[in-house]
Amino acid sequence: MLWQQCLQQLEQEVPNSEINTWLRALHAIEKRQALYLLAPNTIVLQQVHEHYLPRIAFHARILTGDNEFDVLLQIGSSVAPPPPRETPPPTFPSPQPPKLSDNNVPNREREWNSQQPAPISERFANALNPRMTFANFVEGKSNQLACATSQQVGDHADTGYNPLFIYGGVGLGKTHLMHAIGNRILECDPSARVIYVYAERFVNDMISAIRNSRMEEFKQHYRSLDALLIDDIQFFAGKDRSMEEFFHTFNALLEGQKRIILASDKFPRDLEGIEDRLKTRFNWGLTVQIESPDLETRVAILRKKAEDAGLRLPNEVSFFIGKRFHSNIRDLEGALQRVIASMRLKCITQVTLDFVQNALRDQLASQDKMVSMGNIKKIVAQYYNIRVTDLDAKSRNRSVARPRQMAMALSKELTNHSLPEIGDEFGGRDHTTVIHACRKVTELRESTPKLEEDYRILFRTLTS
Numbered sequence: 001m002l003w004q005q006c007l008q009q010l011e012q013e014v015p016n017s018e019i020n021t022w023l024r025a026l027h028a029i030e031k032r033q034a035l036y037l038l039a040p041n042t043i044v045l046q047q048v049h050e051h052y053l054p055r056i057a058f059h060a061r062i063l064t065g066d067n068e069f070d071v072l073l074q075i076g077s078s079v080a081p082p083p084p085r086e087t088p089p090p091t092f093p094s095p096q097p098p099k100l101s102d103n104n105v106p107n108r109e110r111e112w113n114s115q116q117p118a119p120i121s122e123r124f125a126n127a128l129n130p131r132m133t134f135a136n137f138v139e140g141k142s143n144q145l146a147c148a149t150s151q152q153v154g155d156h157a158d159t160g161y162n163p164l165f166i167y168g169g170v171g172l173g174k175t176h177l178m179h180a181i182g183n184r185i186l187e188c189d190p191s192a193r194v195i196y197v198y199a200e201r202f203v204n205d206m207i208s209a210i211r212n213s214r215m216e217e218f219k220q221h222y223r224s225l226d227a228l229l230i231d232d233i234q235f236f237a238g239k240d241r242s243m244e245e246f247f248h249t250f251n252a253l254l255e256g257q258k259r260i261i262l263a264s265d266k267f268p269r270d271l272e273g274i275e276d277r278l279k280t281r282f283n284w285g286l287t288v289q290i291e292s293p294d295l296e297t298r299v300a301i302l303r304k305k306a307e308d309a310g311l312r313l314p315n316e317v318s319f320f321i322g323k324r325f326h327s328n329i330r331d332l333e334g335a336l337q338r339v340i341a342s343m344r345l346k347c348i349t350q351v352t353l354d355f356v357q358n359a360l361r362d363q364l365a366s367q368d369k370m371v372s373m374g375n376i377k378k379i380v381a382q383y384y385n386i387r388v389t390d391l392d393a394k395s396r397n398r399s400v401a402r403p404r405q406m407a408m409a410l411s412k413e414l415t416n417h418s419l420p421e422i423g424d425e426f427g428g429r430d431h432t433t434v435i436h437a438c439r440k441v442t443e444l445r446e447s448t449p450k451l452e453e454d455y456r457i458l459f460r461t462l463t464s
């Protein structure tokens, strides 16, 4: 089963002829928490070892979720017993686990740092994470546009959104969307040459290529792609030679109407240390932002992730976690993983609010320090240039009433205090005043761009 799944992944990266000749010749056995691949002869053994084993191990580790999972290559028709100590085993173990980053991107450094040309299959290893798809990306107000345009770019080569530039804060789903685009492109055309790469990797690859006199091959490699996805584009800052090379790659791909998808933590114009001509080009297509998700989206994401892990979260639990982990989705996922790990440890199958509060005790304590109502009031007052005491006062003058409503709405969104507690904190007001304030802010955010911007800035300031 695992081997079949590995093959399905490899089919997207390795030409069919190679799959049929070398990989389908292997007999696979899963045993003792390892995948044994049995080669019928030494030629197959050698080929697989030299060209495909790292990729197989990479996929097996992704699929099993075990970064240490072993893939062992042997000759013969059955798994050899463990060899006596003095004789070397007739087994090629899979290489050291490729460093799996957050996004499970395999280490491709070897590619350019040897004088030997890399095998073609390896050069087109696309580094896409098959688990990051549109199907498991939860859409909400904060990412709607980014998600819709990403789907279009994944489906069609001629959307006019070239490049598609996705920007937004840490852990909000930029990388997920890029992988989803890449996976969709391959779904539509399995022979497409698609590469996902961090800008840092592009730079390192280029340095290795220069050092090993393989620059022509490097250029040819990147310029012959059907889709290039580069993450963390801000890393190019100050790296003039890499920017120059990227500029030409960019032009070549654009001229050939190949898709370019870029991600960064900043809007193109705000990227420091990046050449103006590149920034201008980034704006040729479409720039979309991913914002911090609102409470409903956070809860929807949480439920989806819990469901994927086979866990049903009671409403009060999902709202509790969603409310408390508001700054980014990575933290939200981290909280859920911690809850699941605690459940496993304690052999619990039903999760309750008490259990979650206990499991997340340390994280919640540090969150509390960051977003208290006192802090919200301080930041809002600073932002609107009024005094904190104005927020508590009786005045209904709009210059203080609006900031007060904003501070109440943020308190509701970012803290776990009840409506009466929030009212109390703002000069002993009634909970119906808080409800009114929250409704008013929601309404104004939709009708008044300036107020929406104020809300976003304050939200970001409080949660970053």
Ligand SMILES: Nc1ncnc2c1ncn2[C@@H]1O[C@H](COP(=O)(O)OP(=O)(O)OP(=O)(O)O)[C@@H](O)[C@H]1O
Binding pocket: 102, 103, 132, 136, 137, 138, 139, 143, 168, 169, 170, 171, 172, 173, 174, 175, 176, 177, 265, 301, 329, 330, 333
């Ligand atoms: N809308 C979403 N639905 C489901 N999962 C999401 C969503 N957004 C983000 N995630 C998950 O949150 C985690 C962090 O997302 P991702 O790595 O894409 O963030 P990022 O914006 O690229 O962050 P960074 O700038 O730090 O690289 C990933 O595991 C991703 O799958």
